[in-house]
Amino acid sequence: xxxxxxxxxxxxxxTPSAPRPTVPIxxxxxxFLLIGATSFGGGVLAYLRDGLVVKRxxxxxxxxxxxxxxxxxxxxxxxxxxxxxxxxxxxxxAGSLAAMAGIxxxxxxxxxLAGILYRKHGGGPxxxxxxxxxxxxxxGLILATAWxxxxxxxxxxxxxxxxxxxxxxxxxxxxxxxxVLIVVGIVAILWYRMRDKHKGTTSP
Amino acid sequence: MKELxxxxxxxxxxxxxxxxxxxxxxxxxxxxxxxxxHWLTFPQLIHxxxxxxxxxxxxxxxxxxxxxKAGGVLGAIVVLIAFFGPxxxxxxxxxxxxxxxxxxxxxxxxxxxxxxxxxxxLVAGCLSIAEGVITEATAVVIAFIVFVILVRTKVNPxxxxxxxxxxxxxxxxxxx
Numbered sequence: 001x002x003x004x005x006x007x008x009x010x011x012x013x014x015t016p017s018a019p020r021p022t023v024p025i026x027x028x029x030x031x032f033l034l035i036g037a038t039s040f041g042g043g044v045l046a047y048l049r050d051g052l053v054v055k056r057x058x059x060x061x062x063x064x065x066x067x068x069x070x071x072x073x074x075x076x077x078x079x080x081x082x083x084x085x086x087x088x089x090x091x092x093x094a095g096s097l098a099a100m101a102g103i104x105x106x107x108x109x110x111x112x113l114a115g116i117l118y119r120k121h122g123g124g125p126x127x128x129x130x131x132x133x134x135x136x137x138x139x140g141l142i143l144a145t146a147w148x149x150x151x152x153x154x155x156x157x158x159x160x161x162x163x164x165x166x167x168x169x170x171x172x173x174x175x176x177x178x179x180v181l182i183v184v185g186i187v188a189i190l191w192y193r194m195r196d197k198h199k200g201t202t203s204p
Numbered sequence: 205m206k207e208l209x210x211x212x213x214x215x216x217x218x219x220x221x222x223x224x225x226x227x228x229x230x231x232x233x234x235x236x237x238x239x240x241x242h243w244l245t246f247p248q249l250i251h252x253x254x255x256x257x258x259x260x261x262x263x264x265x266x267x268x269x270x271x272x273k274a275g276g277v278l279g280a281i282v283v284l285i286a287f288f289g290p291x292x293x294x295x296x297x298x299x300x301x302x303x304x305x306x307x308x309x310x311x312x313x314x315x316x317x318x319x320x321x322x323x324x325x326l327v328a329g330c331l332s333i334a335e336g337v338i339t340e341a342t343a344v345v346i347a348f349i350v351f352v353i354l355v356r357t358k359v360n361p362x363x364x365x366x367x368x369x370x371x372x373x374x375x376x377x378x379x380x
Contacts, residue, residue, distance in 0.1 A: 036261040040362035044262060070302055072322070073315050075220050076291025079262040084295040089378075096296055104288065107261025108268045114255050114331045115269025122251060125339050125379055133372015134254035135333070136343040137365045140350025141257065142227055142330040146323055147355055153319040162317075166324025170231050171331045177232045180328075181321065185223075189310075189317030196313055 023058060023090040031056060032083055032102030044079040044103075048086075058090055059131060091104045162188045207275045208282050210241060215267060215286035222291065224322025230329035250336045287303040297363045336357035338340075342375045 031051055039047040045068070052058050057069075067089075071081035080100060087099030121127060154160060162184060168178035214236045221229040230253075237243045244252070249270075256266030264287070271283030305311050338344055350364045 016291045024327055038259075039260045040360060043371045061299055067299075069315060070299060071295065072224060073221050073318055074291065074295055074298055076288075076295055077222060077226055077262045077264060080288055080292065081295040084292050088296060088299055093296075096292070100288065100292060103261055104265070104284070107259045107265035108280075108284055110259045111252075111256060111265040111268040113274055114259065115252065115266075115272045118248075118251065118255060118269065119273060122248075126373060127377035128251075129374075129378075130369040130372045131251045132337070132343065132368070132376045133346060133368040134257065134365055135337040135368075136258045136346035136372070137368025138254045139330060139334050139343075140347035141354060141365065142326065142333070143347070143359050144291055144327045144351045144354035144361075145225075146330065147351070148211075149326070150323050154323065159320045162320035163324040163327070166321050167328045167331070170325070170328035176235075177228065177249050177325065177328075181221065181223060181228075181325070184324070185321050186319060188321055189313050192316040193310065195314035196309065 023095070025091055028090055028095050029098040029102045031155055032087075032099045032104060034102075036038055036103040039108035040077075045082070048079065048082055052086060059086065063089075158191070162191075207241075207243070211271055211275055211279055211282050212286045214241065215271075215283045216290050218267075219287045219290045222264070223318060224326060226262075227329035228322065228325035229264075231332045234332060237270055241274070243270055246336050250333060253333065254365075258362060268322060346375075348369060 035044070035047045035051050049061075049064055053061055053064050067082060067085040069080070070085060071078045074081055080103065083099035084096045084105045087096035089095070091098070109124045118127075122131070150163070154163070166180055166184050169184060170177060216231045218233055218236065221232055223298060234246065238246050238249055252266045252269045255269070256263065259265055267283050267287050268280045271279040271281070273279075275282065334347075338347065346368055350368065353359055353364060354361060
């Protein structure tokens with residue numbers, strides 16, 4: 001990996017797990033700022049792959065998918081978790097901070113201003129009508145996301161059982177999200193653990 | 205000023221619930237900001253969430269607007285740090301640990317087991333929003349059309365959300 005560096009400074013690799021500071025902080029911030037400012041429509045992941053893998057070649061697809069898997073398993077938004085992981089790989093702690101700041105800044109500023117505008121003018125009948133339309137579209141959008149994720153990662157009836165159990169717990173039994181998360185999450189993890197053991201873990 | 209500690213507590217708590225995306229935290233977001241702390245009403249929360257769909261970047265940035273409403277500029281900054289700080293730290297530490305866990309048999313079970321729960325939380329969050337939105341037939345039709353278009357084509361969702369705004373202006377406008 002480091003053989004392609006034409007930098008004059010000596011690169012001393014002390015331990016194998018030490019981060020390699022190869023990409024300048026400013027470049028990391030710039031690229032993530034660009035992604036944060038242009039990723040309209042919620043599909044930040046596609047923009048991330050486009051910028052980091054295709055355009056900058058900071059990662060290959062395999063690394064990208066690996067980091068995505070971590071991002072999806074941990075709490076936190078996929079986009080910001082990816083920023084932290086990629087930033088760390090490119091420039092350690094400072095890289096993570098730069099990536100995080102870059103990807104959050106545009107949306108945060110826009111929503112800050114939108115919030116103020118909404119407070120001042122959101123009460124009018126036309127604004128209320130437009131926002132109602134937006135909200136209805138947003139419901140369709142979230143359902144479509146759930147559908148696409150489901151098709152990608154659910155393959156058996158018992159997957160659907162855990163999905164249903166989670167929805168039931170939150171929406172019908174009105175349990176708090178952490179309680180449902182802990183109970184259903186632990187049962188699901190144990191279930192898959194037992195199945196994998198039963199099959200004999202031959203898969204890598 | 206006095207809301208700042210509460211904002212910090214609530215949003216760092218919500219932060220840890222966002223398994224599989226921000227939507228997972230929505231039912232608790234609603235309970236905490238609307239019912240417990242009265243920072244805004246449920247319709248306002250839905251409006252801000254919907255506005256957030258039109259902004260670029262990570263899709264829960266509407267929390268900044270809640271922070272601003274409850275505590276001004278400082279409120280917005282506190283919410284931003286509280287909501288993204290804890291999970292950022294977690295991602296950072298686990299990211300460094302993950303390589304060592306690469307072949308751990310429990311890793312795959314955790315990934316597999318949390319996938320359906322994450323999708324369940326996403327749908328649960330969506331239903332929680334739908335409760336406030338789907339109050340008339342036109343809203344159902346808009347949601348359904350957006351769903352079908354997104355599942356079948358590769359249109360940028362932001363355009364459909366914008367389309368929703370335009371249709372909404374005609375369908376829901378009742379001048380007094």
